[in-house]
Amino acid sequence: MVWVGIVGCGGIGRVHAKSLKGLSNVNLCAFADIQKERAEEYSKEYTGGEAGVYGSLEEMLEYGDLDAIHICTPHSCHVDLAVAGLKKGISVFMEKPPAITREQFCLLSEAEKESKGRLGICFQNRYNETSKEVGRILREGILGKVKGGRAFVTWNRGETYYTESGWRGSLNTEGGGVLINQSVHTLDLLLYWLGKPMKTEATISNHHLKNVVEVEDTVEAYMEFTEGEDPVRATFYATTAFGYDAPILIELVCEKGVVRLEGGSVWYRTWEEEEPIYFQEAKGLAPGKEYWGRGHEACIKDFYHCIETGEAYGNDLPSVENTFNTVMDIYESARNKER
Structure with missing residues (x-):
């Protein structure tokens, strides 16, 4: 125990x-x-x-x-x-x-x-059923090597979300806005499948809560993962200035086709196939909000399983270092206005 x-x-x-x-x-x-x-x-x-x-x-x-x-x-x-x-x-x-x-x-x-x-x-979205399904498709080589990706997080956070918390909205206590807080899980999944960026270029903005918070409500980033004439590259966009908390979207283009994760569903198709193949996650009772993903329970359960057995835990600190460094790179690129 x-x-x-x-x-x-x-x-x-x-x-x-x-x-x-x-x-x-x-x-x-x-x-x-x-x-x-x-x-x-x-x-x-x-x-x-x-x-x-x-x-x-x-x-x-x-x-x-x-x-x-x-x-x-x-x-x-x-x-x-x-x-x-x-x-x-x-x-x-x-x-x-x-x-x-x-x-x-x-x-x-x-x-x-x-x-x-x-x-x-707690990068719990790695444990979502949809994330596991995308991982299976990539692991089995159904679509070949990943050639690039895009990800979107369009949520809503109003003034009271920040002013009533006592800490959100301040660079000293939150460390940033939509990137490090709301959309970091989506960026983590994108990098989980694409790897470590060699080049990062980004912008951050505060559009709808000026004079209310110090942090960004919108981030846009471009990343390259390989060199050459046709590099593996990705685009990332996140905002908390949208009208509601829409399901996240991640799409990966591969050698043989494309796979898309959107909310609780995944579909993929090869370039030769007209009709996509769909996967829908089960409607369970695990805690968490649907647009977050409901991976907390599985993520925490696995942590204690690894403590009990001595096995390596998949969400240890080295496993999230790439995501953390990329967050820092995006902020530095945006603030210094350089790649």
Whole structure:
């Protein structure tokens, strides 16, 4: 049995709590939040009031006997809290992003190397049924090598989403806007299938919340993954200035055809076939919003399976380094106006 605590009892913490409650090898036994009453509410809701309640991670680590913690706090706190847990030798499962600066990422990497605890990053969309189906199509070579891709995230985030949070919309606490927060999962999938960009060129803008937030609401990026006359390349576009939270779209063009992931469905066809072949994900009860994807439960379950068996975890820190570095590259390209 793995004894687990959650740090940060806000919206995303509920998704983690619901996922953990469904695991037979996990005892969800502690909650911490700087607003202690929120931790008390979590304890009542998820453990009938039996779990320990704390006002900080330091207090939780001092008085709680834990094997693992989940970091579900504002972005700027992620690394400090994760490092504190890793230094205690306990395992850490972090919400995205793993860091908001390159320096933070290095600190996290060093802490992981020196700790006997395991570190997992919540890039849960890798576990979506649709993502697995695209992976199967590519792995089996049905469409040949990937030649390029495009991805779109068109969601809606209004003024109150930022002003009521106390931390969103600030570069110091959020680290950025639509790129590092809402659309990073989609970028992660695009890179998961295309690899490491050799060249990145991007722009960022704030169109609909000027004078309200410091961060971008729109990002556009162009990436090249190989050199030569016909490089493998991709385009990426994300905005929170759309009218509603539309399903994400990722399309990969390959040697023999094309595959598209859109929301809960996937279709592909070869250049010789007129009719595409469709895949529709099952309508399950896993926690999470449909336009996010519902991979949290599977992602978290796999983390604890790997802790139990000693197997390598697919969402460890090295596995997300390419995505993190590309996010930093996009921001630097946009701010410095250079490739």
